[in-house]
Amino acid sequence: xxxxxxxxxxxxxxxxxxxxxxxxxxxxxxxxxxxxxxxxxxxxxxxxxxxxxxxxxxxxxxxxxxxxxxxxxxxxxxxxxxxxxxxxxxxxxxxxxxxxxxxxxxxxxxxxxxxxxxxxxxxxxxxxxxxxxxxxxxxxxxxxxxxxxxxxxxxxxxxxxxxxxxxxxxxxxxxxxxxxxxxxxxxxxxxxxxxxxxxxxxxxxxxxxxxxxxxxxxxxxxxxxxxxxxxxxxxxxxxxxxxxxxxxxxxxxxxxxxxxxxxxxxxxxxxxxxxxxxxxxxxxxxxxxxxxxxxxxxxxxxxxxxxxxxxxxxxxxxxxxxxxxxxxxxxxxxxxxxxxxxxxxxxxxxxxxxxxxxxxxxxxxxxxxxxxxxxxxxxxxxxxxxxxxxxxxxxxxxxxxxxxxxxxxxxxxxxxxxxxxxxxxxxxxxxxxxxxxxxxxxxxxxxxxxxxxxxxxxxxxxxxxxxxxxxxxxxxxxxxxxxxxxxxx
Ligand code: ADP
Numbered sequence: 001x002x003x004x005x006x007x008x009x010x011x012x013x014x015x016x017x018x019x020x021x022x023x024x025x026x027x028x029x030x031x032x033x034x035x036x037x038x039x040x041x042x043x044x045x046x047x048x049x050x051x052x053x054x055x056x057x058x059x060x061x062x063x064x065x066x067x068x069x070x071x072x073x074x075x076x077x078x079x080x081x082x083x084x085x086x087x088x089x090x091x092x093x094x095x096x097x098x099x100x101x102x103x104x105x106x107x108x109x110x111x112x113x114x115x116x117x118x119x120x121x122x123x124x125x126x127x128x129x130x131x132x133x134x135x136x137x138x139x140x141x142x143x144x145x146x147x148x149x150x151x152x153x154x155x156x157x158x159x160x161x162x163x164x165x166x167x168x169x170x171x172x173x174x175x176x177x178x179x180x181x182x183x184x185x186x187x188x189x190x191x192x193x194x195x196x197x198x199x200x201x202x203x204x205x206x207x208x209x210x211x212x213x214x215x216x217x218x219x220x221x222x223x224x225x226x227x228x229x230x231x232x233x234x235x236x237x238x239x240x241x242x243x244x245x246x247x248x249x250x251x252x253x254x255x256x257x258x259x260x261x262x263x264x265x266x267x268x269x270x271x272x273x274x275x276x277x278x279x280x281x282x283x284x285x286x287x288x289x290x291x292x293x294x295x296x297x298x299x300x301x302x303x304x305x306x307x308x309x310x311x312x313x314x315x316x317x318x319x320x321x322x323x324x325x326x327x328x329x330x331x332x333x334x335x336x337x338x339x340x341x342x343x344x345x346x347x348x349x350x351x352x353x354x355x356x357x358x359x360x361x362x363x364x365x366x367x368x369x370x371x372x373x374x375x376x377x378x379x380x381x382x383x384x385x386x387x388x389x390x391x392x393x394x395x396x397x398x399x400x401x402x403x404x405x406x407x408x409x410x411x412x413x414x415x416x417x418x419x420x421x422x423x424x425x426x427x428x429x430x431x432x433x434x435x436x437x438x439x440x441x442x443x444x445x446x447x448x449x450x451x452x453x454x455x456x457x458x459x460x461x462x463x464x465x466x467x468x469x470x471x472x473x474x475x476x477x478x479x480x481x482x483x484x485x486x487x488x489x
Pocket of ligand 1: 146147148149150173174175176204205206207209210211214225226227228230231234
């Protein structure tokens with residue numbers, strides 16, 4: 001695995017004062033690699049390389065650009081286990097989830113490879129006689145992609161694949177704590193025949209490298225996923241420079257459980273949504289809004305299941321939940337547990353560091369009952385294995401409480417009642433809605449993203465995700481022979 005940055009088709013070690021230690025969160029003594037942190041100059045060199053390559057890449061036919069992604073699909077399949085093991089070791093997620101994430105990235109590569117044949121425009125009738133009007137999609141130029149650590153493989157794929165298949169050239173900055181998986185992705189695209197300069201990666205901090213990418217006049221579009229704090233500041237910074245921006249940020253996703261719900265299925269969905277990936281998904285289930293009649297039974301089922309989850313290193317095949325990604329996130333999780341206790345929520349299970357943590361950043365799967373909308377644990381994103389359960393007396397209250405947060409990413413409702421299902425789909429303020437399944441999951445062909453403070457800009461993945469990376473050009477061809485627009489007035 002390369003351990004540097006990648007500019008203009010070359011791996012190199014930036015001349016840096018600072019080495020970024022790539023640490024296994026299940027065992028912080030296990031140092032995977034040391035990556036020299038990139039500098040502002042490296043970011044500028046990457047941008048220059050991308051800009052110099054843009055004309056040639058833009059003029060490469062779309063299907064040919066897509067073929068690079070197809071070849072990457074085959075290489076990624078052959079290297080699946082290596083990618084999954086690397087990801088599990090540096091990010092902490094259990095191997096089953098890591099393998100699933102590699103496959104998800106492969107589906108995204110497949111989907112966007114095919115988009116190289118499409119990039120649809122539209123034809124529309126003109127108001128004028130003898131005039132042919134239509135739209136075409138063209139790449140934007142150099143685009144900046146900034147990603148977080150929680151999906152270190154699939155998330156970079158879902159930005160890089162549409163960006164390059166659309167004909168853009170890329171400057172990519174992965175999260176500083178997960179550079180190894182990002183490097184594997186870049187290496188695979190290199191092996192797949194991506195020409196030098198099309199994809200450039202600079203490993204480094206957000207404040208230096210990330211900020212330099214956003215500030216540079218050459219980057220015409222920025223796609224960011226990460227925290228609200230950073231995303232909002234980045235959005236303002238980029239807006240001042242009139243850049244196209246998409247930011248996908250936090251979530252505080254609820255599952256509503258109505259009185260007629262199948263409680264066993266609801267329990268499966270909630271446990272998977274709350275504790276899968278150690279709760280470190282933007283689509284994690286972090287709230288349950290349950291009907292009073294079934295609340296005690298549901299809480300009992302949830303408590304039983306959560307307390308039985310085997311918490312351990314992601315690389316151990318028997319583990320069912322891995323550690324928090326690093327010390328900072330671990331401390332955040334533990335501090336929210338204290339906040340919830342202080343606010344008067346009732347601890348059902350978990351609430352601390354499990355026995356045998358051995359210095360790893362482990363947190364017990366934790367459930368609080370009696371959570372009400374004014375509590376911080378109801379409203380704020382923890383990004384850890386901490387679930388808040390509260391009561392909603394009917395569908396109106398379920399909708400009201402579900403919407404009573406600043407975020408709007410995803411949600412789910414468990415019921416058999418078609419009227420309640422339809423009412424919920426209509427009135428809930430989220431970008432994605434599930435019925436009788438977990439809040440998690442996205443598919444390459446389906447738009448992904450949220451409303452309110454969760455996101456700004458175009459949805460990601462799917463055709464919408466590709467559209468973000470294109471400029472629309474409207475064309476008027478007048479074959480009337482007079483040089484004037486022949487409007488009927
Ligand atoms: P998370 O903790 O979920 O990774 P962050 O918002 O802290 O969320 O980071 C997301 C990405 O944004 C990372 O790649 C990070 O390095 C980058 N980043 C952080 N600060 C800035 C900034 N000021 N400008 C641009 N990118 C940044």
